[in-house]
C-alpha cells in the first residue's frame with residue numbers, strides 16, 4: 200500500500216514538475232496576464248512583482264507594494280532599494296528569491312559594488328520602518344563603536360578606523376555582558392547592524408566582519424495589509440499616483456480600486 204502511495208506521489212511530482220518550472224520562468228519575464236506589471240533585469244537581479252522599478256514603470260502608476268520600488272539608475276546600474284521612509288538609507292539588492300519571498304540586502308556604505316571599500320564603516324542602523332519585512336536566516340547583530348578611549352575585552356579593534364588615541368571596535372551583541380557600561384570608553388557613536396552569520400571563528404574577526412558586511416542580511420517579505428483583498432482575488436496590488444488611490448491589477452488587463460473577480464480564498 201505504502202509502495203503504491205510512494206510511486207503515486209512520485210508520478211505526481213513528475214507530472215507537476217513542468218508546471219513548477221513554468222511558474223519560475225513566468226516570475227522572470229513579462230506576464231501577458233498582467234500587462235500593467237513589468238519585469239526587469241537590473242544587473243544580475245530580476246525585478247518583478249511585488250517589487251517594481253522606480254525608474255521604469257509608467258510615471259503615473261506602479262504595480263507592486265509601497266516601499267518596494269527598486270532604482271536601477273544609481274550606483275552603476277545596480278539594483279538599489281531606497282528604504283524611503285527612513286531618510287536616505289540605500290541598500291543594494293544582489294538577489295531576490297520570488298518563490299521563497301526572500302531578499303538579500305547590503306548597505307551601500309559597506310557593499311562590494313560602488314565604490315569598493317577597503318575599510319568599511321557603517322553609518323546607520325537598519326530601520327525597516329513599517330515595511331512588511333522580517334529578518335530571516337541565521338543572523339548576527341553587530342555593534343560598532345567609534346572614537347572610543349579604549350576597547351573592552353569582548354570587542355575587536357578595527358585598526359583601519361583607529362588611531363593610537365581614538366579606537367573603533369566591533370562585536371557581536373551576543374557577547375556583550377548585560378548592562379555593560381560603555382560610558383567609561385567615551386565613544387562618540389554607536390551603530391547597530393545585522394548580517395548573515397557567515398563568520399569563520401578560526402579567522403580574525405576583524406577580517407570576517409568585513410566579509411559579513413559585504414554579504415549583507417536577508418529579509419523575508421509578507422503582504423502589505425491593504426493588499427490582501429486584491430491578491431486573494433487573483434490580482435496584483437499597485438498604486439495610482441494621479442488619483443492617489445490603491446490599484447488592483449486583474450488578470451486579463453483590467454484594473455480596479457477594489458479587488459478582482461477571482462475566487463476569494465485565504466492563503
Ligand SMILES: *[C@@H]1O[C@H](CO)[C@@H](O)[C@H](O)[C@H]1NC(C)=O
Pocket residue numbers: 227228229237238239240
Ligand atoms: C517587460 O516590458 C518592459 C516594457 O515594455 C521592458 O522594458 C522590459 O525589458 C520587459 N522585461 C522582460 C524581462 O522582458
Ligand SMILES: *[C@@H]1O[C@H](CO)[C@@H](O)[C@H](O)[C@H]1NC(C)=O
Pocket residue numbers: 242243277
Ligand atoms: C553579475 O554576475 C556575474 C557573473 O556571475 C559577475 O561576474 C558580476 O560581477 C555580477 N554583477 C554584479 C553587479 O553583481
Ligand SMILES: *[C@@H]1O[C@H](CO)[C@@H](O)[C@H](O)[C@H]1NC(C)=O
Pocket residue numbers: 334338339340393
Ligand atoms: C537582532 O536584532 C533584531 C532586531 O532587534 C532582532 O529581531 C533579532 O532577533 C536579533 N538577532 C539575533 C540573532 O540576536
Ligand SMILES: *[C@@H]1O[C@H](CO)[C@@H](O)[C@H](O)[C@H]1NC(C)=O
Pocket residue numbers: 346347362364365385386387
Ligand atoms: C577623537 O575623538 C574625539 C571625540 O570622541 C574627537 O573630538 C577627536 O577629534 C578625535 N580625534 C581624531 C584624531 O579623530
Ligand SMILES: *[C@@H]1O[C@H](CO)[C@@H](O)[C@H](O)[C@H]1NC(C)=O
Pocket residue numbers: 345346360361365367387
Ligand atoms: C572620529 O572623530 C573625528 C572628529 O569628529 C571624525 O572626523 C572621525 O571620522 C571619527 N572617526 C570615526 C571612525 O568615526
Ligand SMILES: *[C@@H]1O[C@H](CO)[C@@H](O)[C@H](O)[C@H]1NC(C)=O
Pocket residue numbers: 399400401402
Ligand atoms: C575557516 O577558516 C580556516 C582557516 O582559514 C579554513 O581552513 C576553513 O576551511 C574555514 N572553514 C570554513 C567552513 O570555511
Ligand SMILES: *[C@@H]1O[C@H](CO)[C@@H](O)[C@H](O)[C@H]1NC(C)=O
Pocket residue numbers: 449453454455458459460
Ligand atoms: C467583475 O464582474 C462584474 C460583473 O460581471 C463586471 O462588471 C466587473 O467589471 C468585473 N470586475 C473586474 C475587476 O473584472
